[in-house]
Amino acid sequence: MAHTAMSGNGTTAGDDPLQTAVWRLRSRACWADAAALLPPDSPGAALQRAMLLVERCLYTERGWADAEDALRTAEALAHTDEERGAAACERGQLAYAATLHGVRDRVDEARAALGRAAALIPPGAAGRALLDFRRGLLAENLSRSPQAARAAYRRAHAGATAHADPLLLSFTWRHLAGLALRDGELAEARHGFAESLRIREELGYLVGTAPALVSLADTEEEPAASRLREEARRLFRLLGGVPTWLAAQLAPPTAGTATA
DSSP, X not given: OOOSSSXXXXXXXXXXXXXXXXXXXXXXXXXXXXXXXXXXXXXXXHHHHHHHHHHHXXXXXXXXXXXXXXXXHHXXXXXXXXXXXXXXXXXXXXXXXXXXXXXOOOXXXXXXXXXXXXXXXXXXXXXXXXXXXXXXXXXXXXXXXXXXXXXXXXXXXXXXXXXXXXXXXXXXXXXXXXXXXXXXXXXXXXXXXHHHHHHHHHHTOGGGHHHHHHHHHTTSOTTHHHHHHHHHHHHHHHTTSOSGGGHHHHSSSOOOOOOO
16 A cells, blocks of 8 residues: 555665654554654645544544544645545545444445546556455445455455555455355465465554454464464454454454454
């Protein structure tokens, strides 16, 4: 999920020092602190700030007003089709998160915003892979259409591979594996969840590691499954109960479904 305001996204050596600092805070669930580091007046930074605060909503179920404010700023500063498309993609994600968490039914807004993004972001562009992934989330979790979700996730997976976006790959591996598990393809699911976990551990994406551990545990036998879940509980407590939606899966009896 790279941004054009600065060099790199902070996940590899040689990236812009600011992006490295933003990444470290983001990966430890400090989204507001990460957003505060960004300069206030450039379209790229405004988009990244909006992305960070939208992501905080998805993981914590709070900060909705801050995300809306950041998103309006990003929309106002966007001048190119790519920037407008990226802002629309974030608008769709915020509406998706609000609907998913039961804050307010914004599914129509989510679909419309992602549709606008699709009209503005050309096929093959770096932002298209993230857009495809988010359209997959909408299809899987709100429209209940696993076939459409799988097709969108595969497009996103191919795009993330082409643009060397390992964080997005960790998401596409995870969600494709989730669909495989639903279809009873245990070996395929285990492989996808293991790849997602490997990438997140390599990147130091701490806030996404506990969900990856829980998903992999669902494909393992004892005692490996219990060890994975206990490690997930440790990280969940370390981050102060984030992501919030993981609590149900870590409380016996395990219940709920992953969302990120």
